[in-house]
Each structure stands twice: as C-alpha cells, then as structure tokens.
Amino acid sequence: MQSLHHDLGTPPAINASGKMTALGGSVLSDGVVTAMGEAARHHVVMDDLMAAVGREIGRATGTEDGCPTTGAASGIAIAVAAVIAGTDLSRIEALPDAGDAPCEVILPRGHSVHFGAPVRQMVALGGGRPVEVGSANKVTADHLAGAIGPRTAALLYVQSHHAVQKGMVSLAQTVEVARAHDLPVIVDAAAEGELRRWPATGADLVIYSGGKAVGGPTSGMICGSAAHMAACRAQYGGIARPMKVGKETLFGLVQALREYGSAPSGGHRPRMEKLAARLADLPGLTTRVVSDEAGRDIHRTELTVDPEAAGRDASELAAELAASGVYLRGHHAVTGRLAIDPRPMNPDEEEQLVDRLTALLDGENNR
Numbered sequence: 001m002q003s004l005h006h007d008l009g010t011p012p013a014i015n016a017s018g019k020m021t022a023l024g025g026s027v028l029s030d031g032v033v034t035a036m037g038e039a040a041r042h043h044v045v046m047d048d049l050m051a052a053v054g055r056e057i058g059r060a061t062g063t064e065d066g067c068p069t070t071g072a073a074s075g076i077a078i079a080v081a082a083v084i085a086g087t088d089l090s091r092i093e094a095l096p097d098a099g100d101a102p103c104e105v106i107l108p109r110g111h112s113v114h115f116g117a118p119v120r121q122m123v124a125l126g127g128g129r130p131v132e133v134g135s136a137n138k139v140t141a142d143h144l145a146g147a148i149g150p151r152t153a154a155l156l157y158v159q160s161h162h163a164v165q166k167g168m169v170s171l172a173q174t175v176e177v178a179r180a181h182d183l184p185v186i187v188d189a190a191a192e193g194e195l196r197r198w199p200a201t202g203a204d205l206v207i208y209s210g211g212k213a214v215g216g217p218t219s220g221m222i223c224g225s226a227a228h229m230a231a232c233r234a235q236y237g238g239i240a241r242p243m244k245v246g247k248e249t250l251f252g253l254v255q256a257l258r259e260y261g262s263a264p265s266g267g268h269r270p271r272m273e274k275l276a277a278r279l280a281d282l283p284g285l286t287t288r289v290v291s292d293e294a295g296r297d298i299h300r301t302e303l304t305v306d307p308e309a310a311g312r313d314a315s316e317l318a319a320e321l322a323a324s325g326v327y328l329r330g331h332h333a334v335t336g337r338l339a340i341d342p343r344p345m346n347p348d349e350e351e352q353l354v355d356r357l358t359a360l361l362d363g364e365n366n367r
C-alpha cells in the first residue's frame with residue numbers, strides 16, 4: 001500500500017481536520033477492510049444484498065428499513081426522486097423531468113449550504129425544484145407553511161455544522177408543519193453521529209454519510225419507512241443508476257455500522273485537554289478545548305493565532321502545515337482560529353503534528 005502511495009506521488013496525509021472528503025473520508029478498521037475484501041471475492045445477487053443491507057441500516061437507525069447509497073449527496077438526490085416518483089416506473093425513468101408530479105422541495109435559506117457541492121443541486125438532480133424560504137439567518141415555521149402549495153413534494157431540513165445555527169426553524173417544528181399538510185420531511189444529517197436521534201423526530205427520510213461519523217468506506221444511507229425505502233431503492237432503475245453502490249462498499253458499510261454500534265462513544269475531551277496544554281507554550285498560540293458548533297459529541301483543540309507573536313496569521317500557518325502534509329481544521333481561519341479534530345488522528349500522527357507545529361513556531365526558521 002505504502003508503495004502505491006509512493007508510486008503515485010500521493011503520500012499519506014496527517015488529518016487533524018475531521019472527516020473530510022478532501023482527505024479521503026475515513027481511515028477504515030481492519031474489520032471493515034476484511035469485509036470489503038470478502039465481498040470482492042464472490043458474486044452475489046445484488047437486489048438481495050441491497051435489501052439485506054437496508055435491513056441492517058434500519059436496525060442501526062431504529063427505522064423500518066434503509067437504502068444504501070454512494071454517499072449522503074446521492075442520498076439527497078435519491079430521497080427527492082423517491083418522494084416525487086415513488087415506485088411508478090414511468091415517472092422513475094422520466095426523472096429528473098418530474099412531469100406533472102409535485103416537485104417543489106422547500107428548505108430554510110440558512111440550510112442551503114455547500115458541503116463540497118450545493119445541496120440545491122442534489123435536489124435538482126433528483127428532479128426536485130428547490131424553494132428556499134426566509135432569510136439566511138431567520139426562518140420560521142410560518143415561512144415554511146407559507147410556501148406550501150399544490151406543487152410541494154417535501155420539506156428538506158439540513159442538520160449540519162455547515163448550516164446557520166441560529167434563527168432557524170427547528171426540526172420538530174418542520175415535522176409539525178409537514179404533518180399538517182401531509183408532506184414528507186427529508187433530513188440531510190450527513191455528518192451526524194447519533195443515528196437514532198434524527199429519525200426519532202418523526203422525519204420521514206433521514207440521510208447519513210457512511211464515510212463520516214460511522215467511519216465506513218465512501219458510502220451513505222437513507223432510512224425511514226418500508227414504503228419510502230422501497231421507493232428509494234426503485235430509483236436505482238433511474239437517476240440513481242450512475243450512483244450505484246458496489247458489493248464491496250455494501251459489505252464495508254455493514255461492518256462499519258456493526259463496529260460503530262458497539263464502539264464506546266466519547267468526545268475525546270481529556271485527550272484534547274492534554275494537547276491544548278502541550279501547545280499552549282508555543283509562541284503566538286493561545287489554546288483551549290471547544291465543543292462542536294453543531295452540538296455533536298466532539299471536542300477539539302482550538303488554536304488562536306496571534307500574527308505578531310507567531311510571525312504569520314492563522315491561514316498562513318495552516319498553509320505551511322499543509323505544505324508539510326498536516327491538515328488542520330480551517331473553517332474559522334479568517335477569524336484567527338484553527339482547530340485540531342481528534343477523530344481521524346492516531347497517537348503517532350498527533351506526535352508528528354506537535355513536532356511540525358513546534359518546528360514552525362519555535363524553530364530557528366521562525367520569521
């Protein structure tokens with residue numbers, strides 16, 4: 001493996017930024033890699049495997065059934081297609097042209113985010129017409145209700161650290177509005193880790209990434225009622241065909257879900273407190289432990305960079321670290337803050353990160 005990294009000129013990166021698509025999602029456990037290898041060695045009836053993995057997803061999420069996907073992004077497109085076309089083969093094969101079927105998907109403007117691509121575009125891919133309501137920082141239940149009409153197919157709620165966290169209508173309110181109008185609620189909970197929490201709100205189709213919190217291969221899943229999941233799986237004969245999931249991915253996803261279910265949870269707080277204390281003495285850095293902005297059980301070490309004392313600002317420091325193969329979380333770099341995410345880093349990589357930071361800030365080449 002190491003040799004292919006070498007041959008291709010793409011050395012392994014030290015990832016202190018989180019579960020990032022740009023850094024390859026998750027590093028897989030030996031159990032997941034073994035499961036994927038097992039899948040690769042045999043043929044299998046794919047419809048049966050898709051259904052069986054759907055049942056595993058249902059168990060893991062506390063729902064009736066599931067639909068495996070290549071990721072949360074395709075999950076959005078497939079969920080939207082499912083609420084528009086259902087299991088009607090002619091409609092499925094006509095999408096993304098929804099014909100005369102209701103196809104408007106209403107979402108709060110503060111949820112119209114870019115996760116690497118725009119959520120709106122994934123809605124359109126599934127044949128939906130995104131209808132954003134309210135303002136970027138203020139959306140109420142009345143905004144949602146006021147936009148509902150005969151063309152409405154679903155409400156979409158994006159539960160994410162990317163979304164605006166204040167001034168937004170809650171998921172509970174969204175479900176209430178949807179119920180009153182007999183409409184389904186689709187939740188994009190791509191990076192969320194509490195798999196039973198979001199379906200338990202009464203949302204109809206909930207989407208997770210398999211390569212983020214779950215720690216699986218590049219994959220995803222939708223969960224919900226048996227009828228909605230049958231409609232989701234039916235889209236593989238339509239718009240989802242270019243998003244088909246391989247047998248190796250399906251085995252890897254199941255194994256990752258099983259390991260995830262039995263793994264002790266924990267936000268790594270003591271580990272990050274230790275790291276914050278170690279880095280606190282470096283010139284130009286102030287450190288503290290912060291909890292996740294979207295309320296997930298994750299603690300990170302935050303570095304506030306004083307450009308005078310450090311000789312560079314936060315963005316420059318992040319770029320210098322990246323040039324040496326170390327990637328910090330830079331979401332707040334414009335405000336002078338970087339963060340270290342414990343989840344993708346092993347202890348050895350954490351040591352290398354400390355060494356690189358020390359060399360840059362405390363070394364002789366300090367500017």
Ligand SMILES: *Cc1c(COP(=O)(O)O)cnc(C)c1O
Binds near residue numbers: 115190220
């Ligand atoms: C990461 C992410 C996605 C896309 O998930 P993939 O599994 O990479 O396709 C969609 N929505 C949100 C909010 C995300 O954070």
